[in-house]
Structure formats: C-alpha cells, structure tokens
Amino acid sequence: MALNIIPRRRIKLIFFTAFFVWWSIWALLQIMVLEDFGVSASRAIADGVISNILLAGTCLLVINNMRYYLPKHEKYWYVLVITFAHSLVWLLLTRVSLWALYKSDPGYMSSLSLTSYIRYAIAFLMIGCCTVLSLLWYTQQLQEADSQRKIDMERLAREAELNKLRQQLQPHFLFNSLNSISALTGTQPEKARHMIQQLSDFLRGTLKKEEQKWTTFEEELQYLQLYLDIEKVRFGYRLQTNIDCEEDTLQMKLPSMLLQPLVENAIKFGLYDTIGEVTIFISAKKVNEYLEVAVQNPFDESTSMPLKGTGFGLSSIKRRLFLLFSRYDLLQVKKEAEQFITIISIPPEHESNYN
Amino acid sequence: MKVIIIDDEPLARMMVKEYLQSYPHISVVEECNDGFEGIKAIQQHRPDLIFLDIQMPKINGFEMLELVDDPPQVIFTTAFEEYAIRAFDAHAADYLLKPFSKERFDKAMQKLQQQATNTTKEIVDTAMLSTAQNNRIVVKDNGKIKIIPVAKVQYLEAADDYVKIITAEGTFLKKKTMQYFEDSLPPQEFIRVHRSYIINAQLITRIDPHEKDSHLVLLTTGARLPVSKAGYSKLKDILGI
Numbered sequence: 001m002a003l004n005i006i007p008r009r010r011i012k013l014i015f016f017t018a019f020f021v022w023w024s025i026w027a028l029l030q031i032m033v034l035e036d037f038g039v040s041a042s043r044a045i046a047d048g049v050i051s052n053i054l055l056a057g058t059c060l061l062v063i064n065n066m067r068y069y070l071p072k073h074e075k076y077w078y079v080l081v082i083t084f085a086h087s088l089v090w091l092l093l094t095r096v097s098l099w100a101l102y103k104s105d106p107g108y109m110s111s112l113s114l115t116s117y118i119r120y121a122i123a124f125l126m127i128g129c130c131t132v133l134s135l136l137w138y139t140q141q142l143q144e145a146d147s148q149r150k151i152d153m154e155r156l157a158r159e160a161e162l163n164k165l166r167q168q169l170q171p172h173f174l175f176n177s178l179n180s181i182s183a184l185t186g187t188q189p190e191k192a193r194h195m196i197q198q199l200s201d202f203l204r205g206t207l208k209k210e211e212q213k214w215t216t217f218e219e220e221l222q223y224l225q226l227y228l229d230i231e232k233v234r235f236g237y238r239l240q241t242n243i244d245c246e247e248d249t250l251q252m253k254l255p256s257m258l259l260q261p262l263v264e265n266a267i268k269f270g271l272y273d274t275i276g277e278v279t280i281f282i283s284a285k286k287v288n289e290y291l292e293v294a295v296q297n298p299f300d301e302s303t304s305m306p307l308k309g310t311g312f313g314l315s316s317i318k319r320r321l322f323l324l325f326s327r328y329d330l331l332q333v334k335k336e337a338e339q340f341i342t343i344i345s346i347p348p349e350h351e352s353n354y355n
Numbered sequence: 356m357k358v359i360i361i362d363d364e365p366l367a368r369m370m371v372k373e374y375l376q377s378y379p380h381i382s383v384v385e386e387c388n389d390g391f392e393g394i395k396a397i398q399q400h401r402p403d404l405i406f407l408d409i410q411m412p413k414i415n416g417f418e419m420l421e422l423v424d425d426p427p428q429v430i431f432t433t434a435f436e437e438y439a440i441r442a443f444d445a446h447a448a449d450y451l452l453k454p455f456s457k458e459r460f461d462k463a464m465q466k467l468q469q470q471a472t473n474t475t476k477e478i479v480d481t482a483m484l485s486t487a488q489n490n491r492i493v494v495k496d497n498g499k500i501k502i503i504p505v506a507k508v509q510y511l512e513a514a515d516d517y518v519k520i521i522t523a524e525g526t527f528l529k530k531k532t533m534q535y536f537e538d539s540l541p542p543q544e545f546i547r548v549h550r551s552y553i554i555n556a557q558l559i560t561r562i563d564p565h566e567k568d569s570h571l572v573l574l575t576t577g578a579r580l581p582v583s584k585a586g587y588s589k590l591k592d593i594l595g596i
Binding site for chain 1: 363364365366367369370373388389391410411412413434435452453454455502
C-alpha cells in the first residue's frame, strides 16, 4: 500500500503543480505555432491563454466528475461520449470568447475558422487522455480500498478465531472439578478450600492471558502445574506427572495457553484409553532458536482408532499454530511402544504473524 | 438394598457414599474405578441399584451397560454429556448432573421407587445411537471384554437374537438387532446389502450377478455374500456405479 503512505494533501499539491506546468508549456507551444503562422503576438497570446485555460478547466471538470461517478459498465463508451461532448462545448466557448474580443479583425477570425478541426482534434485528445487517466486512477483507488478492507477483515476474523481457540476450556473439566470440591467440603474442608484457590488461580489465568499474548515458558509451566494439581485431586493416584525442562528454556517465550490444551489432550487420552496408573511426561529443550516441548502419554494401540493424520483432539492446536505462524509442520506426533508423543516446536516471537 | 458405585474419580464416589449415609437400608457393596470392574462387580453382587458415571476409561457407562445381561436400576451421574442427557430425557430416566446437591440426590432416590426397571436397555440403545462414540463396538468374548474399532469389522451377519461380528481376529457375538447396527454404523462405510448382512464397503472387490434379481459381493478377505435387489441399488448409490 505504498500509495497510502504519501498523505492526501501532498498528492493534491503534486497533481496541481504538474497540471499547471503542463498547461503552461502547452499554451506556450500554441502561442509559438500561431505566431509562426503569422498571427500577431498579442492575438497569439490571447488565443493561447484563453483556449488553454478553458481546456484545462474542462479537463478538471471531467476529472472531478469521475470522482463522484465512476462508470462500472460500458466504460469505453462513457469515455468516448464524455470526450466528444466536452470537446464540442470547449470549442464553442473558445470561439465565442475570441469572437467577443476580436470580431473586428476578419483576418484573425477567418484563420480561427480554418483551424477549428485541428483545435477540436487537440481538445479531443487532451480531454480523452484526462478522462482515461482519471478513470484508471480512481478505479485503482477503489480497488486499493477494497483490498485493504479485505485484509482488515481477514485479520479481524483471524484474531477472533485465535481468541476462541485460546479460551477453549473444557466444561467437563470445570464441572468435575466443582464436583470434587463439593465432595471434599463434607470431610476435608481445608482441602476443599485449597482446591477452590487453585481453580480460581487457573481460571484467572485463562482470563488474564487473553491480553498478554506471549509469556515466558516459566510462567506457562507454573500455569500448567496448577492445572495438573487440580487434575491430580480429581483422579487421585491414577495420574502421575514427570516434568523435565532444560534450564535455558525457562526464559524463552511462547504464545500463552498453547501448552495446556496439549497436556489436557494427553491426560484425556492417557486416562481414558488405559486402566491403572498413568504417567504424563513433559519435557522441553532449546533447538536452534525454537522451543521444543514434548508431551507423552500411554495409549492402547489395539483399541484406539487407526489414526487419521494426527487425529485425537489436536486439530485446534494445529489450527492455532497455523494462524500464528502460517505453518503446518510445528506439531508432530509419534507412537512408540504404547506411548503417544506429541512434539510442538515454537518459533521465536519475531517469526509470528503478530508482532 | 445393595448398591454399587462406578466412577473413575474417587472424590465423586465419596460424594455419593456420603449422601447415601442417610439411607440406613442401603449398603454400598462395592466401588469401581471403571466399566471392567463394574461388570464383574454387578455379576458378583447382583445389586439393586448402581450409580454410574458415563465418561470412564476404556469403555463408557453405556457400553458397560450393554454388556450386562440383566441390568439393575441405574442412576447416571455425569458432568456434561449433551447426547446422553437427550437420551435420558427421551425415556424420563433420572440422572444427576455433577455437582449435585443432597436435595437433588434425594429426589432421584424417591423417583427410583416409582420407576420401572425395563427402561434401562432402551436408554442405552438411544444413547448409543446418539453419541459420537460410534467408532467402536464393545463385545464380551469368553468373559473378557473386547473393544473392536469399526474399521476392523469385515461384515456383520444376523444370527437369531444376536449379530455376528466378523473381523480378522475372529467372530464375535452381540445381542443387538441388524437394524441397530444399520442405524449406528457410519452409513458411507457400512452398507446393509441383505436382510442378514452388513458389509464394510472398503473391502468390496467384485460384485457378480447371481440368480434372478440378486447378486454376490466378493470381499478382499475372500468372503462371498448375497446381495438383495434393494441392497444392490444401495450399493450402486454409495459406490457411484
């Protein structure tokens, strides 16, 4: 959108200066030609000035018209008709003005009559050029505004979608947690209070994270820990976790709430696809400038559906990564000996679509 | 009155037990973590009532009930299961939405005494038809529970009150109707070609004319199955021939 960078007022100034210079040269040329054909200097000047002022005025009129009415269909006929009519009007006006000035000079008047066709031809060319140029200019402006609007709309839609993906909170999780709290209230009120605290912190996290879109991995891990603690109260001994992150990953940045759905997915499939104790492994390392996080959960190959693509509930995470980085290769899944491993590679912030 | 509580979350079971303390005539004979334990416990104790969670490991509450021959009365407890709730409403069965209050719990217990038992099977059928969970079939095989992903099913054959499920691993039986499977399996992948047969469309290799008005379909597994006139036109529609 390079054109939009130049302010409107400057465009106007440039246009009028060019327009003025152009017509001055044109008038000068006409005066010189007339003098060559033996018209006296004063008449040649008057003729040149009057006809070109009128012609310039007509051109401005045509350009201005185009601003308010841009033909969508039959553009070429429109140009032809406008040019034809305006040239005719201009010719009439010039003839009348010059006649009013020099009606007493039959020699000049007859040379004026003789040059009518050539004058008309020149006017036709000039007005035609102006009409076509202004038509092109305004059409381009319109298209630019159109495409700008489209870009704006796409950006808004993308942001809205990202927001939605970020906020996806499983109602299951919330209601089951509330049920656990309800159960604890009777026998272990202290524990119940503690869990309310954790759940509140977790919910506050989901609300807060909407504003700040990138956080440090350390913060995200704390948030994850909160989530895991709540899940551990729910599932008791069945859920074990093992977090192993390299020191230099902690200060790396990532889009907020990106990992929680990944872990939620792992817990869901780990706990609902197998029986007995389940350990979820979370590990992180720095690979080039990328933050690589792996989440591992057990699964039962014989009963889970043959995977289509990455399968499971990972599609929304994939979508989010695509919206953020325009890439589809950042999420990978592996199956190794009854273990399902999801690996997410997070590029540095400057590679995202929003910075 | 004997009661079994089946829920994968210990705190959720604790909650039900606590509420049951005000019913002295009721004793909780067993608590189960999942459907497998549930089936065993039901067969062993023959309870009068079970509290059953829906989302559980491996098999869900409905799938578990399918495998119980003579199910007791059931009060479903669930956090959020849109489809399931529709199934309950359709049969006026009672369910408790977690978290639930003591008042709500008492109401469910009162309602229980008025309710007939034979609706359980119907609830299960409706729920199974409407859940998105139709990508697998759960069967009992020599007392063991087997989960068959539908993609592994080659074809189904009617056998009196049962339906035979033929897979590469063997043949399994399930007490359901052909109509039930026709309705619940993905319609583009499983085609009822005959009164007694539903086939996996992926496995079709050839369709040959047989006697008048009927055909034979050959599967990649080598099985040859009859195709009725109506079945043939269905095949033509779906395969686009």
